[in-house]
Amino acid sequence: MLSVSNPLLVVEHLTMRFGGLIAVNDLSFSVGRGDITALIGPNGAGKTTVFNCVTGFYKPTEGRLALARSGIAAAQDVADLTQSGAQHKQMPSGDIYLLERMPDFRIAHKAKVARTFQNIRLFQGMTVLENLIIAQHNPLMVASGFSILGVLGIGGYKASEQQAVEKAKSWLERIGLIDRADDPAGELPYGAQRRLEIARAMCTDPVLLCLDEPAAGLNPKESLELNTLLRSIRADHSTSVLLIEHDMSVVMGISDHVVVLDYGTKIADGTPSEVRNDPKVIAAYLGVDDGDEMNPAHGGAK
C-alpha cells in the first residue's frame, strides 16, 4: 500500500454486501490531499460501489471513511470521534468527518465531497447555466434568507446571484461552453455533457471530487482536453480528485496514485509505474496470459 503523507480521505476495511454478493471486500486505501488518485479494475469490480459509499448513496456494511477537510487527522483523534458517535468534529489535528455516518446530501454540503455519475446525470431540461447555479444552492439559500427574504425582495440576494453567475461563467469559459449557456443541457453533445457535469460538481467548491469514468465515450481529442481540465483543477484549486477510469492514457497520464480492484478486493496500490508492471494487475486485466499493453478487458463505456 502506497503511504500517503497528507491524506484527505482514509478508507479502512470498507465492505459492502448486497444480499449474498460482496461488491467491496475489506478495502483500505488513502487519498492524498492535492493528488489525483485513480481507482481502476475490470467491469463489476466494485469501483462505483466504492464511490457510492464515499458519497453516502450506499451505507457501507462495514468500514470507516474518515475525511479531514483540514489538517492531518491523527489516528487517535479519528478513534476518539468514532467513539463519540458523532458525524463530525473539529479535532486538534484537523476538521474530521466520518462519511459512513452521514446522509448523502450532507456529505456534499458539509464534508464537501462532489461527484459525477457513470451515466451522466445532468438536469437535462434546464439550461447549462441553470445547472451550474443549482450547484451553488446552499450558499444562495443562505443569501436569500432561506427564500423568505428573497420572496419579499429584501436583502442582498441579487448580488449573491450575480456572483454565482460570474462563477458559472468562469467555469463555462474553462470548459468551452460559454456560448451554449442558455441551451438546455440535454441538447449538448456527449463530450460537452461530461465536461458540464464536472464543472457542475466543481461549482460546489469541493475538497474531494469523485469522477466516475469521465472519459467514457469521449474521442481521443476530447480525452486529451479532459486531461488538461483535470490537471488544471488540481493546479488551480485545493481540490483532490478520486477518479474511476478505464482509459489508461488518462489514468497513466495524470494520476499520482493508482488503486486496483478486482472482484471487490484490492489487488494493487501504488504509483502508476508500479501498478503498470504488477503481474497481478496484468493478470486481472488480460486473463492469466501475458500481453504487452494494458487494456481493460471488456471496454469502458456502457
Place this chain on the structure above:
Amino acid sequence: MEVFLQQLINGLTLGSIYGLIAIGYTMVFGIIGMVNFAHGDVFMLSSFIGLIIYVAITQLLGLSSPMFAFLLALAASMVLTSLWNWSIERVAYRPLRGSFRLAPLISAIGMSIFLSNFVQVVQGPRSKSINGILSGTFNFGADGGFGVSLPYSSIVIFFVTVILLAIFWYIVQRTPLGRAQRACEQDRKMASLLGIDVDATISITFVMGAALAAVAGCLYLLKYGSVNFADGFLPGVKAFTAAVLGGIGSLPGAVIGGLLIGLIEVFWSYYISTDYKDVAAFSILAVTLIFLPSGILGRPEVEKV
C-alpha cells in the same frame, strides 16, 4: 368464539373478492408499471353486465335454475368485460405508452370517471338488487342461540377464487404466454427484440385482469345481491391496497393481501368501528407503502445510482 368464526368466514369471503380484483392491478402494474385506476370501475361494470345477463336469462329466456343462470351470466360477463378492458387499453392507454409518465395515469383517472358515470347514465343512479341467487346456509353450533352460519355463497366464492388462482398461477408460471409476460416485465425493449409481441402480451394481460375482475363482480353480486354505479371506487382502492400489501407484481401476494384486507376490514368493523372501516384500509395502504413498500411477497427495489 362463534362471533369470531363468523367474522372469519365473512372476512375470507370479502377478502377473496378483493384478491380477485387485486390480481388485475398487480398484473398490469407488473407489466407496464402503471396503476390502472379504472380497474375498480371495470369491476363495477362487470357486476352490472352479470346482473343484466342474469335477469335477461331468467326473465326473457325463462331459465328456471338460478345457479345455472348465474354461471352463464358469469361466463358472459367474463367475455364482455374482457372486451371492455381490451378496448380501454387500446383507446386510452396504448397511444400513451412510452410517453410522459403522468399521461396514462390521468387518462386512467378520466376513464374511471367516464365508466362510473356511463353506468350511471345508462342504468340509472339507483342501486340494482336481485334477491338471493343462492341463499341457503349451513348452520353450526349452539342450537337456538348464536350459531355460526356459513352461507353457500361464501363456499362458492371461496372455491371459485382458489380454483381460478390455481389456473392463473399455472398460466403465468408454466405457459409461453406467462413467460412472455414475465419477459415484458423485465425489459420490454429486449423482449420485443427477442420476437415477443409486446402489444399483444399487454393486451392479454388486460384481458386476464378483466376476466378476474368480472368473476369478482359476479361473486360480489352473489354475496350482496345488489350493485350501484359508485361501487367501483372503494373496492378498487382496497384491492389496490391488497396488491401493494401482498407485494405488487406477485399473484399469490395479491390474493394473500386481499384476504388480509378483507379480514382486517371485517374485524375492524366488528370490534372497533363500522364508520371508520374504510379508514382502516386506507391506513394500511399508507403504512404499508411507507414502511414496507415491497409488500409481503414482493422483491425489494434497490435504488441503483
Place this chain on the structure above:
Amino acid sequence: MATTNKNDDGFNWAFALKEAAFAAIITAGLSFPILALRTDMDISNKLILNQRWSWLIVAAVLVFVGRLAVLSYAARPKSTRAASTAPQSDSSKFIAKWISAVGLLALFLFPIVVTSALGGQGALKWINNYGVQIMIYIMLGWGLNIVVGLAGLLDLGYVAFYAVGAYAYALLSTHYGLSFWICLPLAGILAATWGVILGFPVLRLRGDYLAIVTLAFGEIIRIVLINWVDFSGGYAGVSSIPRITFFGLPFNDNVGSFSNFFGLTYSPIHRTIFLFYLILCLALLTNYVTMRLRRLPVGRAWEALREDEIACRSLGINTTSTKLTAFALGAMFAGFAGSFFAVRQGFVSPESFTFLESATILAIVVLGGMGSQIGVAIAAVVLIGGTELLRELEWTKQIFGQDFDPAQYRSLIFGAAMVIMMIWKPRGIVSTREPSIFLKEKKSVSGDLVAEGHG
C-alpha cells in the same frame, strides 16, 4: 389500429372504412347488455329489463363516424402538421407576452363589463358561475402546480388541504366568531401544517406510490369529516357560516352596510363582484409567489428535483426539506382557497371534497402543461368553463324530450375529455419550459427534454 397506411395519395378510404367498421362492431359488442338492456325496478321492487336497441345502433354509428374523423385527421397532409409543431418564433413569444397582459386587464374589467352589459341579475350568473368558479380552480391549479408541475411530486389528495382551509374558516367563524380576514391566514397556516405532517412520512416514496398514499390521506380526512359529527357536523356539514364583509362592512340592505356607506343602492351583485376581486387577488398572489420562487434557490431546487433527485443530493441539496416546502406551500394556497370557498358558499360539507375534485385539479395542471402558469390558467378555463357550459344545454330537452337531463352527462363528458386531451396532448397545452435565468438570450426548453419527476 393506429398504423397509418403509407399511401402517398393521401387518404386511404378502404382502410379507413374497414377500421371504422371494426370499431363500430366492437362498440356494438361492448354496449350490448349495458346499453341496450336497461334494468329498472318495478312496483314490487323486482328488476325488469327495458330493451332499447336503438341506443346500441346510435352508439355504433357515432363511433363509426368518430373513428373516420380521427383517421382522416391523422392522415392530413404533412405540411400542416409540421407547422403546428414548429418551434416558438419571436412573434409567438411576443403574442404570449401580450396574452398575459391583456388577459389580466380583461379579468379586472370582467365584472364591470358584464354588469353594464347584462344588468345586475343577468351578470350575477356570469360572474359567479364562470368568473368566481373558474378563478377558484385557477388558484387551486396554480397551488398544485408547485407540487406537481415544479417539484414533480404526484399528489392525488390535494383536495384535503382545500377541505382543511374550508373547515378552518367554517369552524373558527361559527364557534369563535373570528372574522374572515383573521381566518384566512390561519387557514393557510393550518393547511401548510397538515401538508408537513402528511408529507413528512410519504415524500420518500416514488411516483405512483406517492400518488396513492396522498389519495389515501385525502380520503381519510374526508371519512373523518363525515364520521366525527361532534367536530364537523358529519354529512350535514357546517352551515350559516358568516358571509364576507367589505373589511367590516356587510353586504346587505341595512344601515352601516357596504352600499349604505358608499351611498349605493343595495344589490346582491356587490358581494359577488367583491368575491370575484378577492379570489382574483388570491390567485394572483399565488402566481406572484410562485413566479418569484422559481427564480430563487428553492424554486430552482424544486425543478432540479423533478429532473433528477439523485443529482440533487450529490450537490448537497436537502431533498426532504425541499419537497416539504413545495408540499407545504401548495397546501397553504389550497387552504386560502378553501376558506374563500367557505365564505362564498356559507356552507361546507364533506361532499365538496371528494376524490373527483383532486382529480379535476390534477387534470388542470397536467393538461395545462406541467409547470406552466399560463397553461394552467387556460386549462382551468377550458375544463371548468366547459363543464359549466354544459349546464346551459337546457334546450337539448326540445330534441331529446323532457326526461333528458343534460346535466347528467357532465361528469361523463368530463371523464371522456380527460382521456381525449391526454391522447391529443400528453404534455399539456404549454409544453415548453421557460428558464429561470439566462445569460444572453432566453430560449424556451422543449418539453421533450423536461423530466416529469419520479417522486
